[in-house]
Amino acid sequence: MEPKKETMLTLSPVPLYTQIREILRARIFDGTYKAHEQMPSESELMRSFEVSRITVRQALGDLQKQGLIFKIHGKGTYVSQPKAFQNLAKLQGFGEAMSSMGYETFSKVVNFRVLPADKTVAKKLDLAENEMVAEIRRVRYLNRSPISLDVSYLPRQIGERLIKEDLTNRDIFLILENDYGYALDQAELQIEAMLADESLGRLIQLEEGSPILRIERLTFTADNQPLDFEYLYYRGDAFQYRLRIERGRI
Amino acid sequence: MEPKKETMLTLSPVPLYTQIREILRARIFDGTYKAHEQMPSESELMRSFEVSRITVRQALGDLQKQGLIFKIHGKGTYVSQPKAFQNLAKLQGFGEAMSSMGYETFSKVVNFRVLPADKTVAKKLDLAENEMVAEIRRVRYLNRSPISLDVSYLPRQIGERLIKEDLTNRDIFLILENDYGYALDQAELQIEAMLADESLGRLIQLEEGSPILRIERLTFTADNQPLDFEYLYYRGDAFQYRLRIERGRI
DNA sequence: TGTTCTTACTTGTTATGACAAGATTGATAA
DNA sequence: TTATCAATCTTGTCATAACAAGTAAGAACA
Numbered sequence: 001m002e003p004k005k006e007t008m009l010t011l012s013p014v015p016l017y018t019q020i021r022e023i024l025r026a027r028i029f030d031g032t033y034k035a036h037e038q039m040p041s042e043s044e045l046m047r048s049f050e051v052s053r054i055t056v057r058q059a060l061g062d063l064q065k066q067g068l069i070f071k072i073h074g075k076g077t078y079v080s081q082p083k084a085f086q087n088l089a090k091l092q093g094f095g096e097a098m099s100s101m102g103y104e105t106f107s108k109v110v111n112f113r114v115l116p117a118d119k120t121v122a123k124k125l126d127l128a129e130n131e132m133v134a135e136i137r138r139v140r141y142l143n144r145s146p147i148s149l150d151v152s153y154l155p156r157q158i159g160e161r162l163i164k165e166d167l168t169n170r171d172i173f174l175i176l177e178n179d180y181g182y183a184l185d186q187a188e189l190q191i192e193a194m195l196a197d198e199s200l201g202r203l204i205q206l207e208e209g210s211p212i213l214r215i216e217r218l219t220f221t222a223d224n225q226p227l228d229f230e231y232l233y234y235r236g237d238a239f240q241y242r243l244r245i246e247r248g249r250i
Numbered sequence: 251m252e253p254k255k256e257t258m259l260t261l262s263p264v265p266l267y268t269q270i271r272e273i274l275r276a277r278i279f280d281g282t283y284k285a286h287e288q289m290p291s292e293s294e295l296m297r298s299f300e301v302s303r304i305t306v307r308q309a310l311g312d313l314q315k316q317g318l319i320f321k322i323h324g325k326g327t328y329v330s331q332p333k334a335f336q337n338l339a340k341l342q343g344f345g346e347a348m349s350s351m352g353y354e355t356f357s358k359v360v361n362f363r364v365l366p367a368d369k370t371v372a373k374k375l376d377l378a379e380n381e382m383v384a385e386i387r388r389v390r391y392l393n394r395s396p397i398s399l400d401v402s403y404l405p406r407q408i409g410e411r412l413i414k415e416d417l418t419n420r421d422i423f424l425i426l427e428n429d430y431g432y433a434l435d436q437a438e439l440q441i442e443a444m445l446a447d448e449s450l451g452r453l454i455q456l457e458e459g460s461p462i463l464r465i466e467r468l469t470f471t472a473d474n475q476p477l478d479f480e481y482l483y484y485r486g487d488a489f490q491y492r493l494r495i496e497r498g499r500i
Numbered sequence: 501t502g503t504t505c506t507t508a509c510t511t512g513t514t515a516t517g518a519c520a521a522g523a524t525t526g527a528t529a530a
Numbered sequence: 531t532t533a534t535c536a537a538t539c540t541t542g543t544c545a546t547a548a549c550a551a552g553t554a555a556g557a558a559c560a
Contacts, residue, residue: 015543018448041510052545057511065315065445065459073511074552193443193461193486195315198268211443211461211486236443236461265513291540302515307541323541324522505558512551523540530533 008049020049020059028068028079039069039077067211067236107150110203111137112163114156121153124218124229134159138167139203146204148234154227172228173219183222190216193236200233211236258299270299270309278318278329289319289327315459317486357400360453361387362413364406371403374468374479384409388417389453396454398484404477422478423469433472440466443486450483461486 008019027033040048045056060077063069071077116130125133133153140148152172154162158180165175176182196210206212213234221227258269277283290298295306310327313319321327366380375383383403390398402422404412408430415425426432446460456462463484471477 017543043510054546055544058543062459066447067444071511072553074509075554076510191441191463193463193484195317195445195461195486197316211445213441213443213463234443236445267513293540304516305514308513321541322523324539325524326540501560503558503560506556508553508555510551510553513549515547515549517545519543519545521540521542523538525538526536528533528535530531 016049016051017055017058017062020045020051020056021062024059024063025066025068028063033079035079037079039079041076065210070206106168107138107140109136109138109163109167111135112159114160117153121229125153125155125226127155132156134163136163136167136172146206146235148232149200149203150233151231153229158227176227182227184227185220185222185224187217187219189218196233196235204233204235206235266299266301267305267308267312270295270301270306271312274309274313275316275318278313283329285329287329289329291326315461317461320456320460356418357388357390359386359388359413359417361385362409364410367403371479375403375405375476377405382406384413386413386417386422396456396485398482399450399453400483401481403479408477426477432477434477435470435472435474437467437469439468446483446485454483454485456485 008016008023012019024033024039033039042053042056042060045060046053049056060069060071064071068080069077070080113135114132115135117125117127117133119129121127121133122129122131127133134156136152136154136159138150138152139146140150152159158176161180162172162175165179173184177184192214194212194214196204196206196212200206200212201210213232213236215230215232215234217228217230217232218226219228219230258266258273262269274283274289283289292303292306292310295310296303299306310319310321314321318330319327320330363385364382365385367375367377367383369379371377371383372379372381377383384406386402386404386409388400388402389396390400402409408426411430412422412425415429423434427434442464444462444464446454446456446462450456450462451460463482463486465480465482465484467478467480467482468476469478469480
């Protein structure tokens with residue numbers, strides 16, 4: 001039986017790639033294509049819509065940017081899954097937040113090094129520039145999928161101690177509090193949206209150009225000393241933050 | 251004099267478009283191309299790098315996704331400017347936050363309508379589904395550039411009253427408090443990253459696929475009644491949120 | 501039964517080409 | 531001096547084509 005010919009308005013002012021994108025998007029939302037299900041290949045879509053491959057790729061590229069699909073080189077195109085969230089009002093490590101909500105999570109240290117603090121890190125941690133600090137890079141996993149890259153900067157000795165701990169299964173915050181005796185108190189955050197670049201994309205298995213929730217977090221002890229400065233890069237397609245704030249308070 | 255030939259490693263395993271992207275990116279960061287300055291055209295880059303137009307477009311497409319450049323159909327490619335931020339711990343309207351920091355800001359109402367609340371809006375505002383609410387859509391400007399789309403839902407009568415006010419220069423929060431006598435107290439937020447779609451992109455003059463900081467905010471009065479439910483879409487390339495949070499508090 | 505190789509299918513990269521659509525600039529005419 | 535038009539330059543859209551690189555499945559061989 002002949003494959004079904006897709007209906008498109010070739011006389012429409014709407015670009016072909018936009019029409020195709022909207023048709024595919026509607027199919028994702030109406031459940032025709034389900035999360036993690038493989039979508040038709042580029043060749044199949046070319047045949048169905050009777051367009052060139054570049055037109056199909058442009059439509060798919062947009063869906064990918066919107067986080068609705070992902071592609072695996074040589075394998076296929078898949079529908080993305082909906083996202084988790086963390087309550088932001090509470091200063092918590094990722095593991096404690098996720099496990100209290102029933103998600104399976106762990107992290108993998110992908111790099112550890114001791115290096116001279118750059119201007120930003122020195123200023124945040126109230127150290128002299130070029131003073132040695134520890135940098136710990138971890139990829140966080142949620143339900144066995146990578147969800148974020150976490151780059152932490154701490155004073156050298158603390159970092160060198162931490163790297164010997166089981167950072168796969170334990171949060172740095174809990175180790176600092178329970179094992180090392182620091183009273184963590186407050187944190188300053190700044191939050192913005194960015195796009196994944198190639199190296200980040202490689203680490204958390206996300207295509208370049210995907211939306212990223214980027215957070216800088218500086219955590220203080222109870223005596224107001226900065227202790228832990230982090231860059232957190234969460235994939236925007238799978239994660240959101242929530243919080244409750246008040247009016248009139250600083 | 252002959253245009254300078256760009257150096258590239260044609261025998262490198264790194265794709266040509268990636269090399270070009272990194273060269274251009276370095277030039278943005280080192281100041282060779284400055285914010286709002288027009289970059290070389292696609293044709294000029296084709297000639298300089300001796301590659302096809304699609305290779306150049308792919309490199310530029312990536313820089314665009316990273317928010318470093320923007321394109322104007324028929325005009326050219328420009329370097330983006332660095333971003334502003336809002337302190338998130340304080341529940342403020344955009345105008346009051348930005349004007350207290352010396353930015354020039356205003357908003358434009360792009361749509362107002364009264365419509366039946368959908369499930370989400372009804373639930374957030376503690377109304378019956380299909381009860382009529384007011385929807386106010388505004389584009390916010392910072393230093394005369396569009397920076398966000400704000401879609402507010404309020405009970406019908408309040409919305410119908412508000413739309414008669416000068417929403418170009420005044421914040422809805424201040425009108426609710428000072429003119430209408432509501433004591434705004436707290437808000438719940440959820441924050442995530444997404445990519446701009448075509449319609450949003452058109453409203454805030456951003457290319458599709460650019461990173462967006464998307465925030466849902468539900469504001470309550472002092473007697474804990476939900477009053478104002480908003481979707482806020484901030485361009486990620488020009489804006490970030492900051493806040494200070496505490497450990498151990500809910 | 502396990503391993504290796506080949507084939508086929510998938511997405512990634514790059515090229516050439518053409519025309520559409522928007523913006524700008526300069527020339528011309530009123 | 532102003533308005534209009536044409537030419538040129540810019541990005542947007544779409545086509546055809548070829549080869550690279552990754553994955554999977556099935557066949558063949560040990």
